[in-house]
Amino acid sequence: xxxxxxxxxxxxxxxxxxxxxxxxxxxxxxxxxxxxxxxxxxxxxxxxxxxxxxxxxxxxxxxxxxxxxxxxxxxxxxxxxxxxxxxxxxxxxxxxxxxxxxxxxxxxxxxxxxxxxxxxxxxxxxxxxxxxxxxxxxxxxxxxxxxxxxxxxxxxxxxxxxxxxxxxxxxxxxxxxxxxxxxxxxxxxxxxxxxxxxxxxxxxxxxxxxxxx
Numbered sequence: 001x002x003x004x005x006x007x008x009x010x011x012x013x014x015x016x017x018x019x020x021x022x023x024x025x026x027x028x029x030x031x032x033x034x035x036x037x038x039x040x041x042x043x044x045x046x047x048x049x050x051x052x053x054x055x056x057x058x059x060x061x062x063x064x065x066x067x068x069x070x071x072x073x074x075x076x077x078x079x080x081x082x083x084x085x086x087x088x089x090x091x092x093x094x095x096x097x098x099x100x101x102x103x104x105x106x107x108x109x110x111x112x113x114x115x116x117x118x119x120x121x122x123x124x125x126x127x128x129x130x131x132x133x134x135x136x137x138x139x140x141x142x143x144x145x146x147x148x149x150x151x152x153x154x155x156x157x158x159x160x161x162x163x164x165x166x167x168x169x170x171x172x173x174x175x176x177x178x179x180x181x182x183x184x185x186x187x188x189x190x191x192x193x194x195x196x197x198x199x200x201x202x203x204x205x206x207x208x209x210x211x212x213x
Contacts, residue, residue: 036091036092036093037091037092037093037095038089038090038091039089039090039091039092039095039111039113039114040087040088040089040113041087041088041089041113041114041117041147042085042086042087042088042147042148042149043085043086043088043117043120043121043124043145043146043147043148044083044084044085044086044146044147044148044190044197045083045084045085045086045120045124046082046083046084046124046128047077047081047082047083047084048131049124049127049128049131050074050084052123052126052127052130053086053120053123053124053127054074060123061074061120061123064116064119064120064123065116067115067119068112068113068115068116068119069090069112070088070089070090070111070112070113070115070116071088071089071090071113072086072087072088072116072120073086073087073088074086075087075190078189078190079186079189080186080187080189081186081187081188081189081190082187083146083187083190084190085148085190086120088113088116088117088120089113090111090112090113090116092111095110121145124145125143125145143201144199144200144201145199145200146197146198146199146200147197147198147200148190148191148192148195148196148197148198149195149196149198150192150194150195150196151180151194151195151196152194154178154196154198157176157178157198158178165178174200174201175199175200175201176198176199176200176201177198177199178196178197178198178199179196179197179199180195180196180197181193181194181195181196181197
């Protein structure tokens with residue numbers, strides 16, 4: 001659902017010039033993905049803690065890449081936005097369906113990208129927890145996660161007459177709020193025109209609420 005450009009480096013860097021290097025990367029990428037399906041998540045990170053999430057010399061985010069084998073990219077800032085977009089993606093051969101009524105607390109991440117999504121969220125939560133006392137008071141007893149999802153996928157989360165999102169709220173005891181991009185709001189500049197903002201008050205819900213098309 002989300003086409004990526006200038007994706008991360010794949011394979012070893014050849015000795016040829018930059019033009020051939022870029023072509024080699026594209027060929028290597030095509031060989032890697034084959035007929036596999038691209039899975040993408042986009043999580044928002046408050047701009048004031050993005051440095052901690054990346055880590056010194058990229059230590060934190062590079063560790064997540066190595067542990068999960070997913071591709072993780074911090075997108076350049078958007079004018080007026082208070083958040084930075086972190087794009088996480090991988091290719092999968094087969095997709096596993098998760099039913100809302102299942103007991104999924106002990107389930108493992110469905111793919112490398114979802115594993116990385118969870119770890120990135122934890123890094124964001126830890127960074128926010130380490131900010132000044134005044135900010136901590138505002139966030140007391142409140143943990144949030146905000147992601148960008150195309151409206152077509154948001155429909156899967158809402159379900160017919162809101163049935164799916166009601167089940168998720170009830171089962172996880174969390175609040176899930178879905179809002180469309182407001183093109184007149186500069187802080188929404190990080191979203192695409194067809195995006196919805198999904199705010200989850202507890203990350204436990206997010207882990208199993210994002211379905212594949």
